[in-house]
Amino acid sequence: MGRVMFVNFGFLLLVISFVFLSNNTLGQQQDDDDDSAVYIVTLKQPSIVHHFEEQELKQIRHKHKKSKLKPTLQPRNNSRKHHGKSVRPSISQNHDSFLKKTLKGEKYIKLYSYHYLINGFAVFVSSQQAEKLSMRREVSNIVLDFSVRTATTYTPQFMGLPEGAWIKEGGFEVAGEGIIIGLIDTGIDPNHPSFSENDINSHHSYPTPKHFSGVCEVTPDFPSGSCNKKLIGARHFAQSAITRGVFNSSEDYASPFDRDGHGTHTASIAAGNHGVPVIVSNHNFGNASGIAPRAFISVYKALYKSFGGFAADVVAAIDQLKME
Numbered sequence: 207m208g209r210v211m212f213v214n215f216g217f218l219l220l221v222i223s224f225v226f227l228s229n230n231t232l233g234q235q236q237d238d239d240d241d242s243a244v245y246i247v248t249l250k251q252p253s254i255v256h257h258f259e260e261q262e263l264k265q266i267r268h269k270h271k272k273s274k275l276k277p278t279l280q281p282r283n284n285s286r287k288h289h290g291k292s293v294r295p296s297i298s299q300n301h302d303s304f305l306k307k308t309l310k311g312e313k314y315i316k317l318y319s320y321h322y323l324i325n326g327f328a329v330f331v332s333s334q335q336a337e338k339l340s341m342r343r344e345v346s347n348i349v350l351d352f353s354v355r356t357a358t359t360y361t362p363q364f365m366g367l368p369e370g371a372w373i374k375e376g377g378f379e380v381a382g383e384g385i386i387i388g389l390i391d392t393g394i395d396p397n398h399p400s401f402s403e404n405d406i407n408s409h410h411s412y413p414t415p416k417h418f419s420g421v422c423e424v425t426p427d428f429p430s431g432s433c434n435k436k437l438i439g440a441r442h443f444a445q446s447a448i449t450r451g452v453f454n455s456s457e458d459y460a461s462p463f464d465r466d467g468h469g470t471h472t473a474s475i476a477a478g479n480h481g482v483p484v485i486v487s488n489h490n491f492g493n494a495s496g497i498a499p500r501a502f503i504s505v506y507k508a509l510y511k512s513f514g515g516f517a518a519d520v521v522a523a524i525d526q527l528k529m530e
């Protein structure tokens with residue numbers, strides 16, 4: 207948190223991007239002989255973010271009382287990143303040993319450990335095993351993973367930006383400057399001119415973002431050089447889909463590449479460069495612009511063309527985004 211920020215509309219896009227279908231579509235997948243399924247388990251112990259927020263609150267209260275004391279906890283800075291990294295393995299190990307202890311000698315697959323959004327994990331288990339997990343006092347909540355799906359959304363004019371927020375904030379030339387927008391969607395087409403690092407409207411190139419620890423996955427269909435000074439991070443999350451056997455790598459690409467187009471669309475709405483001509487079949491539709499055209503983009507692909515997506519993968523994407 208703090209590192210990658212959702213500006214309001216980014217958050218809005220995120221929310222609009224998911225249409226939660228039903229939380230029991232598992233029946234539609236063929237689970238061979240048993241009733242194994244993916245469950246999202248939340249533990250009672252708070253997440254890392256919660257922990258840090260508590261610490262920071264305590265610090266602030268303390269400072270108020272004795273203003274001479276130097277703060278020992280840095281404000282949001284890289285130091286927190288290192289801190290986070292060192293805590294990370296042990297939380298994941300806690301989840302592993304909790305599972306091992308609860309499901310002694312049985313088979314299960316842990317898909318993700320969640321550290322930031324919630325303290326919990328996604329696991330592929332039978333309903334009997336899920337029952338066992340739910341009986342543990344450490345567990346606050348256990349839900350069947352469910353499917354989610356994209357829905358297209360619109361538009362900068364709709365929000366009145368050209369006459370409103372852009373003017374107030376100094377014009378589209380600087381709108382979003384220095385902000386990183388995290389997008390959880392179907393990925394991105396890195397070749398799209400909306401994400402070029404050569405912003406034709408600006409004489410100053412994109413700076414190196416501060417406080418960002420994200421990475422850019424490199425795969426044959428998302429080769430090195432796909433990311434640039436504007437598109438600064440890209441990953442994909444598909445463990446739940448793979449475990450269910452619905453992931454088709456030739457349709458969906460095991461990479462941040464957007465096969466669907468939805469993610470490229472929402473990313474360009476949120477932060478595409480300003481003044482990108484849109485010409486389709488020789489017809490000029492005018493110039494497109496993102497809402498915050500100078501913002502950086504970091505992509506977390508968790509939704510797919512052929513099957514939509516699953517909450518366990520979306521939560522993993524949000525968890526990662528919070529870390530970065």
Ligand SMILES: *[C@@H]1O[C@H](CO)[C@@H](O)[C@H](O)[C@H]1NC(C)=O
Pocket residue numbers: 280283284285288
């Ligand atoms: C951020 O943390 C690093 C240590 O990780 C420190 O060297 C640096 O001075 C800090 N920067 C600020 C602005 O506090």
Ligand SMILES: *[C@@H]1O[C@H](CO)[C@@H](O)[C@H](O)[C@H]1NC(C)=O
Pocket residue numbers: 454455456457
């Ligand atoms: C995966 O997608 C390809 C291309 O659309 C298709 O030919 C193939 O049958 C699919 N595989 C499975 C297992 O559905």
Ligand SMILES: *[C@@H]1O[C@H](CO)[C@@H](O)[C@H](O)[C@H]1NC(C)=O
Pocket residue numbers: 406481482483492493
């Ligand atoms: C569209 O952008 C181009 C530069 O890319 C500019 O020359 C042209 O005037 C713009 N058109 C409109 C209608 O703003």
